[in-house]
Amino acid sequence: MTELPAPQAVPxxxxxxxxxxxxxxxxxxxxxxxxxxxxxxxxHAADHSSATTTGGPT
Ligand SMILES: [Zn+2]
Structure with a gap:
């Protein structure tokens, strides 16, 4: 099995x-x-799916 990299905590x-x-x-x-x-x-998938954008749809 491949260990997926852990997502980074969002500051x-x-x-x-x-x-x-x-x-x-x-x-x-x-x-x-x-x-x-x-x-x-x-x-992360739900709340940080677009990590490169600030804000996003609310
Ligand atoms: Zn988070």
């Missing part, structure tokens, strides 16, 4: 900060850790 986004904190507090390679990574990726 100023409280959700990204929370995911980073949760990942740091969770033991790597565990199911809980994987869950946080999935949720973070989903959050």
């Amino acid at each position: 100023g986004c409280p959700c990204c900060a929370e995911f980073s904190d949760r990942l740091a507090a969770t033991a790597p390679q565990t199911s809980a850790w994987s869950d946080v990574r999935v949720l973070r990726r989903r959050h």
Whole structure:
């Protein structure tokens, strides 16, 4: 299996900060850790899908 690169936390986004904190507090390679990574990726896709644009449709 190929490990996808982790999305970068977006500065100023409280959700990204929370995911980073949760990942740091969770033991790597565990199911809980994987869950946080999935949720973070989903959050990025939903809220940061166009990272090069500022603002975007609201
Ligand atoms: Zn975010």
